[in-house]
Amino acid sequence: xxxxxxxxxxxxVSFGRFRAVDGVSIQVAQGELRVLLxxxxxxxxxxxxxxxxxxxxxxxxxxxxxxxxxxxxxYRIARAGLxxxxxxxxxxxxxxxxxxxxxxxxxxxxxxxxLRFGLGTxxxxxxxxxxxxxxLADLATADAATLSHGQTQWLELGMLMGQSPKVxxxxxxxxxxxxxxxxxxxxxxxxxxxRHTLLVVEHDMAFVREIAERITVLHLGKVLAEGSVAEIxxxxxxxxxxxxxxxxxxx
Amino acid sequence: MAELSRNYRVWAYLIFFAAILxxxxxxxxxxxxxxxxxxxxxxxxxxxxxxxxxxxxxxLGQGLFxxxxxxxxxxxxxxxxxxxxxxxxxxxxxxxxxxxAQPGAAPDLCCITPGSWLWLPFQSQWFGVAMAIVLPVxxxxxxxxxxFGQRISGVFVSIISLxxxxxxxxxxxxxxxxxxxxxxxTDLGFLQxxxxxxxxxxxxxYYIIAVILIVVLVLVRLxxxxxxxxxxxxxxxxxxxxxxxxxxxxAYQTFFFTVSAAMSGxxxxxxxxxxEFASPSFLDLAFSVSMVVWAAVGGRGSIxxxxxxxxxxxxIEAKVSEVEQxxxxxxxxxxxxxxxxxxxxxxxxxxxxxxxxxxxxxxxQPAPTLNRELRQ
Amino acid sequence: xxxxLFIGLSLSxxxxxxALGLAVTYGAMGIINxxxxxxxxxxxxxAVLANIWLGANLLLAIPLxxxxxxxxxxxxxxxxxxxxxxxxxxxxLATWGIAILLQQAIRLEFGLVFFGLHVEGLGAGLxxxxxPGFLQATLTVFGQELNTYRLFIVxxxxxxxxxxxxxxxxxxxGMKVRAIIRNPQMAAACGIDVRQTNSITFALGSGLAGVAxxxxxxxxxxxxxxxxxxxxxGFMVVVTGGVGSLLGTVAAAGILGEINALTAITFNEIxxxxxxxxxxxxxxxxxxAGLFSFKGR
Numbered sequence: 001x002x003x004x005x006x007x008x009x010x011x012x013v014s015f016g017r018f019r020a021v022d023g024v025s026i027q028v029a030q031g032e033l034r035v036l037l038x039x040x041x042x043x044x045x046x047x048x049x050x051x052x053x054x055x056x057x058x059x060x061x062x063x064x065x066x067x068x069x070x071x072x073x074x075y076r077i078a079r080a081g082l083x084x085x086x087x088x089x090x091x092x093x094x095x096x097x098x099x100x101x102x103x104x105x106x107x108x109x110x111x112x113x114x115l116r117f118g119l120g121t122x123x124x125x126x127x128x129x130x131x132x133x134x135x136l137a138d139l140a141t142a143d144a145a146t147l148s149h150g151q152t153q154w155l156e157l158g159m160l161m162g163q164s165p166k167v168x169x170x171x172x173x174x175x176x177x178x179x180x181x182x183x184x185x186x187x188x189x190x191x192x193x194x195r196h197t198l199l200v201v202e203h204d205m206a207f208v209r210e211i212a213e214r215i216t217v218l219h220l221g222k223v224l225a226e227g228s229v230a231e232i233x234x235x236x237x238x239x240x241x242x243x244x245x246x247x248x249x250x251x
Numbered sequence: 252m253a254e255l256s257r258n259y260r261v262w263a264y265l266i267f268f269a270a271i272l273x274x275x276x277x278x279x280x281x282x283x284x285x286x287x288x289x290x291x292x293x294x295x296x297x298x299x300x301x302x303x304x305x306x307x308x309x310x311l312g313q314g315l316f317x318x319x320x321x322x323x324x325x326x327x328x329x330x331x332x333x334x335x336x337x338x339x340x341x342x343x344x345x346x347x348x349x350x351x352a353q354p355g356a357a358p359d360l361c362c363i364t365p366g367s368w369l370w371l372p373f374q375s376q377w378f379g380v381a382m383a384i385v386l387p388v389x390x391x392x393x394x395x396x397x398x399f400g401q402r403i404s405g406v407f408v409s410i411i412s413l414x415x416x417x418x419x420x421x422x423x424x425x426x427x428x429x430x431x432x433x434x435x436x437t438d439l440g441f442l443q444x445x446x447x448x449x450x451x452x453x454x455x456x457y458y459i460i461a462v463i464l465i466v467v468l469v470l471v472r473l474x475x476x477x478x479x480x481x482x483x484x485x486x487x488x489x490x491x492x493x494x495x496x497x498x499x500x501x502a503y504q505t506f507f508f509t510v511s512a513a514m515s516g517x518x519x520x521x522x523x524x525x526x527e528f529a530s531p532s533f534l535d536l537a538f539s540v541s542m543v544v545w546a547a548v549g550g551r552g553s554i555x556x557x558x559x560x561x562x563x564x565x566x567i568e569a570k571v572s573e574v575e576q577x578x579x580x581x582x583x584x585x586x587x588x589x590x591x592x593x594x595x596x597x598x599x600x601x602x603x604x605x606x607x608x609x610x611x612x613x614x615x616q617p618a619p620t621l622n623r624e625l626r627q
Numbered sequence: 628x629x630x631x632l633f634i635g636l637s638l639s640x641x642x643x644x645x646a647l648g649l650a651v652t653y654g655a656m657g658i659i660n661x662x663x664x665x666x667x668x669x670x671x672x673x674a675v676l677a678n679i680w681l682g683a684n685l686l687l688a689i690p691l692x693x694x695x696x697x698x699x700x701x702x703x704x705x706x707x708x709x710x711x712x713x714x715x716x717x718x719x720l721a722t723w724g725i726a727i728l729l730q731q732a733i734r735l736e737f738g739l740v741f742f743g744l745h746v747e748g749l750g751a752g753l754x755x756x757x758x759p760g761f762l763q764a765t766l767t768v769f770g771q772e773l774n775t776y777r778l779f780i781v782x783x784x785x786x787x788x789x790x791x792x793x794x795x796x797x798x799x800x801g802m803k804v805r806a807i808i809r810n811p812q813m814a815a816a817c818g819i820d821v822r823q824t825n826s827i828t829f830a831l832g833s834g835l836a837g838v839a840x841x842x843x844x845x846x847x848x849x850x851x852x853x854x855x856x857x858x859x860x861g862f863m864v865v866v867t868g869g870v871g872s873l874l875g876t877v878a879a880a881g882i883l884g885e886i887n888a889l890t891a892i893t894f895n896e897i898x899x900x901x902x903x904x905x906x907x908x909x910x911x912x913x914x915x916a917g918l919f920s921f922k923g924r
Contacts, residue, residue, distance in 0.1 A: 090492045091489065102481065114479035117476060119478075163497070398912070406719070413859065586725065586731065593724065
């Protein structure tokens with residue numbers, strides 16, 4: 001049996017008396033695309049914060065490729081092979097699109113190792129390749145701050161490709177997007193599949209059906225159900241807790 | 252944007268270098284001595300731009316590093332001045348220590364006043380020169396590790412640096428027996444370099460300072476053009492994103508903060524060579540804020556712009572101050588210029604020049620980016 | 628011991644007087660107003676001028692200074708600060724420029740010196756304001772002689788603090804201000820006139836500084852540069868207390884004032900000031916959100 005790409009064991013965190021994430025154990029295999037579902041406040045984003053080191057957990061462990069990275073600092077977890085896209089896109093606004101991608105190609109993370117000029121040929125090719133993959137080749141010299149919301153999201157996905165971590169966390173990659181933009185995002189994400197292990201938080205059920213293999217449903221900080229799209233859609237407990245009535249789920 | 256302006260930038264640097272090297276052709280020694288001080292201020296302006304423009308860290312206590320550099324150099328030069336040597340002992344003793352000495356204290360640098368032994372190594376001039384860089388580097392590294400390691404950013408860094416420079420100033424003034432308090436260190440000797448004296452009013456001294464400034468500017472400009480410089484700018488725009496790419500953000504911030512401190516220490520050291528004094532006023536809040544004004548007017552995002560801003564403002568100030576009535580009015584004008592610059596020219600003169608250059612270029616040849624946008 | 632505590636208390640109340648206005652402008656609006664000290668200075672000059680030209684005593688100068696500095700703050704917000712929302716460090720720089728302008732305006736007597744005109748009470752020199760007779764007495768409490776003027780300052784500070792608290796937490800204006808702190812766009816969407824509210828809040832903070840200036844004129848000489856150090860002290864109090872927490876500002880002023888008094892009397896003035904700076908640095912390093920901030924998730 002190969003090691004799991006990402007595993008949490010009884011991961012928990014409390015804010016005061018409120019247990020936002022309560023003993024969550026999930027196993028994500030190499031190359032899998034897992035979708036996290038859950039109503040607002042179910043603890044999806046908090047779970048991502050715990051895995052990526054943004055929030056310190058109060059109990060449980062996080063294993064990345066079998067390595068214990070529980071409560072390490074963000075940059076250490078990132079170096080261990082984790083990448084993350086935020087719900088509100090976060091790129092380097094003052095740099096050009098190309099520079100953003102150049103920064104994302106992390107060969108050596110240290111200050112002194114980077115006292116060099118420019119990139120090698122392979123890296124430069126990789127940047128051009130990513131620019132085409134995310135459809136921003138024509139905007140390579142534009143400042144990232146001038147991009148539209150959708151373009152910013154794609155740039156951030158492009159930066160994840162540049163960073164090329166083993167495991168990628170995506171927090172609502174289609175939030176606020178038009179239908180056309182959502183379709184393009186699905187295409188980009190499907191392109192990441194296989195090469196990377198993905199954990200995606202998403203609300204848009206149409207989008208989930210398009211990309212998901214397995215789904216984990218969180219409810220009130222706990223794992224409520226896990227299974228394929230069809231299984232989850234048929235699951236009575238999930239319907240009661242999250243989907244509620246059909247109208248709300250399509251909202 | 253970067254590619255577009257690279258040529259203009261190189262030309263701007265070359266013109267500036269040529270201009271400061273050509274100044275001795277048009278001015279006398281006294282004027283050159285004054286300009287040499289402004290070149291030191293220029294280095295300070297560039298140091299501010301490095302942390303402010305490239306790292307997003309506004310240091311309101313840059314005077315601390317300038318002061319450390321200035322005092323290190325001044326201590327060594329004080330010990331080689333005539334008044335320090337004419338005290339009848341074989342070791343030099345600063346005059347103010349003799350005045351402050353307890354009755355019966357041995358007239359020796361080791362123990363004439365409490366703490367006077369701190370001066371002992373400064374008998375070597377090269378120790379003073381080295382300390383002018385080493386002390387700011389050590390202080391900045393420790394400070395940076397703590398501040399940035401705690402993820403403190405923005406205004407809070409500014410307030411800590413501000414509190415720190417005020418604290419250092421109090422300590423400096425309070426340690427009167429070894430620092431001469433409010434009076435500072437005056438009546439200094441000359442630095443001896445390979446048997447030659449650095450005379451503040453010699454043209455050669457001006458050239459030395461001009462060349463050092465040029466070398467520093469080129470090195471810093473190259474430094475921000477490295478990948479590390481790029482990553483630093485990335486941390487300015489989004490610390491979180493940089494952290495999640497695996498960059499040790501505090502290490503980057505600390506490194507460039509330290510480089511900026513070293514530049515300021517060097518500027519302080521050179522300043523003492525031409526101004527022949529070191530004073531607690533270097534640690535005044537007003538002085539540290541002035542540096543920020545120079546950088547803001549010249550262009551916070553441009554190493555050269557901030558440097559030119561410092562030289563320009565000080566030159567104009569000196570000219571205006573020759574008319575006695577205008578001294579106070581000039582301060583008001585500076586205040587006004589500053590308000591207007593922050594509101595209307597947030598990127599300073601350098602940003603203005605950049606915009607003008609881009610317009611000229613776009614008019615000359617329809618920009619390729621425009622065509623691309625049309626195609627989309 | 629009681630006398631030291633009392634000195635500490637009066638130092639605290641002066642710190643709080645200066646910090647109160649900042650707690651409103653910085654704490655509630657996120658504007659770093661470096662001209663705040665100059666507003667204090669102008670308040671002191673209102674007292675000087677009211678005394679010379681109107682024969683008004685210190686008490687009458689208080690409302691006058693509030694109106695004058697408040698109006699100036701209003702104008703400042705309209706002309707400069709408004710353009711810089713969201714650029715925190717830039718507000719710091721622009722208002723610093725304004726601070727110089729205000730200082731020079733007093734020093735140059737609004738530029739009249741260039742025409743050979745002089746206004747009594749202005750200029751670069753020191754000015755003094757007489758304190759009304761009934762505030763010059765000393766009271767004996769627990770066998771200690773207490774200066775009534777210092778007691779008066781403490782009392783006025785308490786009143787102003789309560790008033791500020793009332794305005795921020797018990798009036799419609801205060802509710803708007805607090806709504807804007809949380810989310811300006813949402814506040815605007817709910818029909819709050821964000822621009823107008825900001826102008827009024829800024830005027831309020833400046834007016835408080837003016838009142839502080841009048842009180843200071845009663846125990847120290849007034850000069851154009853008297854505000855320069857005050858703004859630094861004020862900021863340290865607000866930051867130490869925790870931005871956005873009025874209670875924190877009050878507590879921080881109390882703590883820093885007492886520390887200042889204790890160390891200054893045990894050692895000397897310079898150590899007293901150094902101790903305050905050191906405490907402020909440590910607080911920012913160890914608790915960047917301030918001593919009394921309540922952090923949720």
